[in-house]
Amino acid sequence: MTHTDPRAGDYVVATHGLSKRYGRESALEHVDLRVPDGAVYVLVGVNGAGKSTLFKVLMNLERPDAGTAEVFGLDTGRAGPEVRAQVGYVPERQDAPYRSMTCARLLRHAAAFYPEWDHAYADHLTRALGVRPQRRVGGLSKGETRRLQLVLALAYRPPLLLLDEPTDGLDPVVRRRALALLAEHLADAPTTVLISTHHIHEMESLADHVGVLREGRLVAQMPRDELQRTVRSYRLEVPDAWAAPRELQPTGLRRSSAGRDVQCTLVGEEREVARRLAATGARVRQVSTLALEDAALAFLPEDPS
Amino acid sequence: MLVTLDPRDERPLYLQIVDQVRRALLVGTLRAEDPLPSVRELAGQLVVNPRTVSQAYRELEGEGVIYVRRGQGTFVAPTIHPDRRERRALVRGVAERALVDARRNGLGVEELVTMICEVAAEDEGEGSPSASAVRPGEEEGAA
Numbered sequence: 322m323t324h325t326d327p328r329a330g331d332y333v334v335a336t337h338g339l340s341k342r343y344g345r346e347s348a349l350e351h352v353d354l355r356v357p358d359g360a361v362y363v364l365v366g367v368n369g370a371g372k373s374t375l376f377k378v379l380m381n382l383e384r385p386d387a388g389t390a391e392v393f394g395l396d397t398g399r400a401g402p403e404v405r406a407q408v409g410y411v412p413e414r415q416d417a418p419y420r421s422m423t424c425a426r427l428l429r430h431a432a433a434f435y436p437e438w439d440h441a442y443a444d445h446l447t448r449a450l451g452v453r454p455q456r457r458v459g460g461l462s463k464g465e466t467r468r469l470q471l472v473l474a475l476a477y478r479p480p481l482l483l484l485d486e487p488t489d490g491l492d493p494v495v496r497r498r499a500l501a502l503l504a505e506h507l508a509d510a511p512t513t514v515l516i517s518t519h520h521i522h523e524m525e526s527l528a529d530h531v532g533v534l535r536e537g538r539l540v541a542q543m544p545r546d547e548l549q550r551t552v553r554s555y556r557l558e559v560p561d562a563w564a565a566p567r568e569l570q571p572t573g574l575r576r577s578s579a580g581r582d583v584q585c586t587l588v589g590e591e592r593e594v595a596r597r598l599a600a601t602g603a604r605v606r607q608v609s610t611l612a613l614e615d616a617a618l619a620f621l622p623e624d625p626s
Numbered sequence: 627m628l629v630t631l632d633p634r635d636e637r638p639l640y641l642q643i644v645d646q647v648r649r650a651l652l653v654g655t656l657r658a659e660d661p662l663p664s665v666r667e668l669a670g671q672l673v674v675n676p677r678t679v680s681q682a683y684r685e686l687e688g689e690g691v692i693y694v695r696r697g698q699g700t701f702v703a704p705t706i707h708p709d710r711r712e713r714r715a716l717v718r719g720v721a722e723r724a725l726v727d728a729r730r731n732g733l734g735v736e737e738l739v740t741m742i743c744e745v746a747a748e749d750e751g752e753g754s755p756s757a758s759a760v761r762p763g764e765e766e767g768a769a
Contacts, residue, residue: 610636
């Protein structure tokens with residue numbers, strides 16, 4: 322189900338066979354990420370799936386063991402500083418190199434670094450996200466740090482945003498406000514966004530591309546519409562001893578006590594799925610669209626418990 | 627006009643916006659020459675991708691339902707006749723969804739139409755408000 326188009330030119334972010342190991346642990350395995358220009362690409366995966374490692378490689382904070390990564394056509398390994406100048410990055414963890422600075426001081430510091438820094442917009446974001454200028458960076462809570470990072474990433478309107486769990490640690494009200502600010506931000510200037518999250522329901526209506534990372538492998542990558550068209554929930558009437566065809570990648574299977582009613586998530590174009598089901602003697606009773614999160618779950622292994 | 631989205635709705639988000647504008651015109655909460663929210667405003671309110679809003683507005687503009695006044699924003703067309711075209715488009719959408727549902731349940735068109743009439747007659751007999759037409763000013767219609 323991964324994207325097949327090998328051309329990198331149309332993509333703001335493209336990786337080619339990217340692999341990264343930590344000792345024996347494989348963090349990324351032959352990842353071919355493709356983020357089209359202007360997309361809001363949401364990368365989903367459980368913790369430890371390799372999302373943050375991928376972001377770090379794109380920022381040239383980690384070296385891949387194999388493969389390459391390009392951002393705006395630039396090799397991230399060779400042109401790290403040029404890439405970083407065009408990217409607003411919210412890291413998963415705050416390393417806080419400027420712990421003794423106040424937030425206001427750090428914002429001035431960043432403003433001096435980026436010629437495109439928009440002071441009025443930075444002030445607007447600071448107020449909207451409730452960042453308190455006189456607080457010291459080292460004394461911020463996790464949520465306050467996140468809000469400060471969002472101001473730092475957005476205020477110079479970079480053409481690419483890499484947001485690694487951007488709403489982590491934010492309370493529900495601030496989460497919504499942050500995402501609304503992001504939506505307005507995208508309306509103001511053409512921006513490509515790569516967001517990693519394990520709260521995909523929050524990104525439901527922002528995402529237009531979805532990638533699913535599982536144990537370091539990109540197991541699905543497609544436009545959101547395609548995901549919702551090809552991953553659906555089926556209610557079936559089945560003969561005795563029926564088993565779902567494996568090629569339809571059944572997940573979340575539920576069976577009635579008598580065994581004749583089955584509900585499951587299947588992957589494929591609806592018409593094709595119905596044809597294959599008919600061949601097994603199953604009759605489709607109902608088909609429903611899934612929320613983005615449930616559709617993405619079709620590519621993640623089921624809870625072993 | 628207040629737009630709300632339902633992520634579980636089968637229709638793509640942009641079509642939900644298109645349908646809600648159509649419905650607002652029908653019920654009268656949106657009238658000729660009324661301003662629509664900007665793409666930025668609506669994207670922020672709904673927390674949706676601004677491209678989704680633009681796509682909805684382009685479709686409505688293509689149908690002549692709304693128009694863009696440069697530098698001023700987006701407005702409902704001055705010569706809108708919601709009672710004809712819009713009503714037809716809205717009914718068509720409802721019919722298409724009902725038909726898809728019927729086919730999935732192995733039902734025929736005639737069965738469906740007959741039952742709709744039967745249910746409507748029953749509802750009217752009981753004086754249920756669900757069968758009465760949408761009145762201007764109501765935000766939520768029977769769709």
